[in-house]
Every structure is written in structure tokens, then in C-alpha cells.
Amino acid sequence: MAVHLYQSDLPDGLNLGPVVAIDTETMGLDPRRDRLCLVQLSSGDGNAHLVQIARGQTNAPNLERLLTDPAVLKLFHFGRFDIAAMKQAFGVTTAPVWCTKIASKLIRTYTDRHGLKYLLNDLVGVDISKQQQTSDWGSAVLSDAQKDYAASDVLYLHKLKAELESRLIREDRLDLAERLFAFLPTRAELDLLGWDQTADIYQH
Template sequence: MTIHYHEGDLPADLDLGAVVAIDSETMGLRFRRDDLCVVQLSAGDGDAHVVRLNRPAYDCPHLKALLTDPAVLKLFHFGRFDIGMFELHLGVTTAPVYCTKIASKLARTYTDRHGLKDLVRELISVDISKAQQSSDWGAATLTPEQLAYAASDVLHLHALKNRLDYMLEREGRAALAQACFDFLPQRVKLDLAGWEDTDIFAHSWS
């Protein structure tokens, strides 16, 4: 594995292919309170690209272009949060997208364990560490441990997608999953508009 570190933005000439695994690191899990700090990406080739963003300007035109490129599928685990952070801080709607957590919930109905660590362990027999999950991602310099953690969150998403696609097809839920992926950027807009804790499709007497 090689980790490529970038300050501020992706290189202009970087080609990550038609399917790019993406994750982000933030100062916390609240949309308007916590800043977006780091974005990590992988083409599925065993390498990772880690971008430390310039806050608060977020001057990253090449990253924004990738996130909005209709010819590139953006592959996430729990994309709802990352896509929301990109919408809020970068001002872009990320699409098209695929979320391994949504795929897992539709395909792996025999369990309620859909975290990335559980998925990677079961489906591709790899153990990943989450030890740096709560570290200071707003620091001026990222540690080697932080870089390795960030990379680990995107290195296995392509392999997970392949396994989950097979399971979704086997269970007859591939089309349903695709409809969920297509709706995900709109679900994010609901989150940012104040309906993050409300299921507007649920029945209510009030």
C-alpha cells in the first residue's frame, strides 16, 4: 500500500478511474458544528490518496469536479454523512453514488452488524483498526497513524462492493438498492434542511 498525501486538493492530472472509493474525516459528527478536515480516496488499486483540506476556504476545484462528475461512481460506506459534509462545506451535490452500508442492510438481513469493520472482516477476511477514529483531524500535521487509518477506510470498498453486488443480485434486491443510492443525495438535502431525525415517509396521526 502507498499513501499519497495532498495538501488542499487533488492533483489536476490524477485519474482515479470510473469507480472511486471516498471517505472523510471531520471534527465531529454534527453537520453545522463540525468542520470537514480530510478526504481520502482510492481507485481500488491498493493505494490511497489523502487530502488535507484548507479550512475555511475549501479551495479544492479538482476534488469538487470529481465529486460531481457524472461519469465517476463515488463509493462510500455510510455515504449519507460524507455527502452531507461535502454539500455543506464544499457546496457540491455528490453523484452518482453507491453506499456499502445501505447495500449491506438490504443484502445481509441475517445480522444487524453493518459497520465497516464488521463488513470487511466477514466478506473479505480483513481486520481493520478503528483506533484513530476519534483523533484530532483538524491538526496542522497528520500523523502516520492518522494517514494509515484514513487509508484503511477506502482501501477495501471496491472489494466490498463486488461481494455485496453479488448478494443483492442473489436476493433480488439490486434494483431496490440502486433506487436507494439514487435517492441518497436527496436524503442528504433533507438532513441539511432540518429533517435529519425525521422519517417523512412514516405514518403519523399529528
């Protein structure tokens, strides 16, 4: 495994293939308030690419091009948050997308454990540490532990997608899942506009 760290944007000419796993680290859990600090990506080849985002930075041309490329599927776990965080930072809508958390909730209705750590352990046989999850991601210098943690959130998403997708197909729920994935960018935009969990636009 190799972890590549970049400042402000992906390097020119980097091709991560047709399906790219993406995750983000921020200063907190409200994308309207808490700035984007790090975007991590993987093509599923065992390598991770981390992009540090500076305070006040409003564009990252190469990254934005990937996020909006209709030929590249962006793979997330709880994409709703990451899509909102990147739209808040750069003003772009990420699409098309696939979310392992939504897939898990659709197909693993026998459990309420849909966190990435549980899914990777149960379906992929990988145990990841979440110890650095609440560390200071705004630091100018990331520790090795932070970089390893950030990488672990994207390195195994391709394998997890394959496991979940096979179950969605088996239970005839893949079409429903894909329609939910297509709605995710809109759901993220609603979050940024204030229609969050306590103001669900679908409620009576």
C-alpha cells in the same frame, strides 16, 4: 500500499478511474457544525489519496469535478454522512453514488452488524483498526497512524462492493439498492436542512 497526502485539493491530472472509493474525516458527527478536515480516495489499486481541507476552505476544484462527474461512480460506506459533509464544505452534490452500508442492510438482514470493520472482516477477510476514528482530524500535521487509518477506510471498498453486489443480484434486490443509492444525495441535503433522524419527513 502507498498513501499520498495533498493539501487543499487533488493534484491536476490525477485519474482515479470509473469507480472511486471516498470517505471523510470531520471534527465531529454533525456536518452542519463540525467542519470537514480530510477526504480520502482510492481507485481500488491499493493506493490511497488523502486531501487535507483547511479551516474555512470553501472550494477544491479538482475534487469537486470528480464528485460531480456523472461518469464516475463514487463508492462510500455510510455515504449519507460523507455526501452531507462535502456539500456543506463545498456546496456541491456528489453523484452518482453507491453505499456499502445500505447494501449490507438490504442483503444481510440476519445481522445488525453493518459497520465497516465487521463487513471487511466477514466478507473480505481484512481486519482494520478503528483506534484513530475519534482522533483530532483538524490537526495541521496528521500522524502516520491517522494516515494509515484514513487509508484503510477506502482501500478495500471496491472488493466489499463486489461481494455485496453479488448477494444483491442473487436475492433480486440490486434494483432496489440502486434506487436507494440515487436518493442518497437528497437524503444528505435533508439532513443539512434539519430533517434528521428525529424529524423524518416520511413519518406520519
